[in-house]
Amino acid sequence: MISICIIVKNEEKLLNLCLKHLIPLNYEIVVVDTGSTDGTKDVAINYTDKVYDYPWNQDFSAARNFAISKASNDYIFMIDSDEILASCDKKELETYIQRYPDGIGRVMIISEYYRDNEKYSVKNQVSRIFSKKKYCYQGRIHEQVVPIEGEIATIYDAPIRIYHRGYDGDLETRRKKTERNISLLKKELEDKGDDPYILYQLGKSYYMQEDYFASCEVFSKALYFDLDPNLEYVQDMVESYGYALLNSQQYETAMQLLGVYDEFAVNADFLYLMGLIYMNNAMFTEAIGEFIKASQMKVYKMDGVNSYRAYYNIGVVYECLGLVDKAIKYYKKCGNYSLAVKRLNTLVYD
Structure with a gap:
């Protein structure tokens, strides 16, 4: 019924763990190598006899569609080599x-990834299961599943959880990875003109490189389009734009997100972001209000924005205002969150 498809290049260190977790499903596995010079293909052959070569042509969709063409079954489950199946x-x-x-x-x-020795965990729903008779990939990079003809019939949440390791690593590692992406995205924009989704992905690539000013410029350009606020990538773009503004210390400019508050205040992530924006503009009462709202939301992507991260920042605000008892109260609500524990140790035991 289902074929699992993977495209790879020089991923021998990651591929073994990826394939190892897929074997128990007992589905056909198709691996397409786009020019590896390490032992990637040797790893793949240990798990499947359906290993193919595809000459890299700077087009991820073309490679994915080639992999799909080699699948024996009608339904495709697409996964990347830097991902590990957690449950299915x-x-x-x-x-x-x-x-x-x-x-x-x-x-x-x-x-899951680390920044400044702090662990972050972010969850997203991504389209990965579909009929090869009805859908294919489109887009040179950050490709999307699109109907071969007509429209998407139904979108459902499959009972699958996957851990992604691609955001981890030091800044230099992330820069090497995103340089290729940036080049392909710019080429896509040159060929097809400005497209908000491609601009979004370009802005995210600059963000990964910690080039926040470039990220802000691209996100700002994309947000001039008439966009549907219900689309997940639009929500993520608005939130990423806000964080890029904060990280580049453009605090007053970040206040412009108040203009889209009603459209995007539908999850804890946006409310938490607004709390940070108010906080960095010394509007402490408003900041506390947003963090409390975030803590009451059930819908979230980043772990902690509706719990320990929100409580921690309320504690920081109260501590800055000299309200130590209130600060301690909220730090204690953070559980084992290391930053809160550190502040508690300073306030209570020092």
Whole structure:
């Protein structure tokens, strides 16, 4: 029923763990190598006999569509080599496919990474399950699943959780990875003109490089388009723009997000961001209000924005205002969050 497809290049260190976790599903695995010079293909051959070469042509969609063409089954499960299958309810997945044969299944991608010795965990739903007769990939980079003809029938959340390792690593590692992406995205814009989704991905690439001014410039350009605030990438772009403004110390400019507050205050992530924006503009009462709102929201992407991260920042505000008892109260609500524990140790025990 299902074929798992992967495109790879020089991923011998990551591919083994990826494939190892897929084997228990007992689905066909198709691996397409786009020019590896290490032992990637040797790793792949240990798990599947369906290993193919594809000459790299600067087009991820073309490579993915080639992999799909080599699949024996009608339904495709696309995964990347820097991802590890955490869980999959196989019976339920196949039930969903039978119920929505023309639909697209989204899987939960959990990205875990460290910045400044602090762990972050962010979850997103990404389209990865579909019929090869109905859908294909489009876009040179950060490709999207699109209908071969007509429109998307149904989108459902598949019972699959995946851990993504691609955001981790030091700044130099991330810069090397995103330089290629930036080059391809710029080429896509040159060929097809300004497109908000491609601009969004370009802005995210600059953000990964910590080039926040360039990121802000690109995000700002994309946000001039008439965009649907219900689209996940639009929500993420607005939030990423806000963080890029904060990280580049453009605090007053960040206050402009108040103009889209009603459209985007639908999850804890945006409310938490607004709390940080108010906080950096010394509007402490408003900041506390946003952090409290965030703590009451059930919908979130980044771990902690509706709990310990929100409480921690309330504690910081109260501590800055000299209200130590209130600060301690909120630091204690953070559990084992290391930054809060550090402040508690200073305030209570020093």
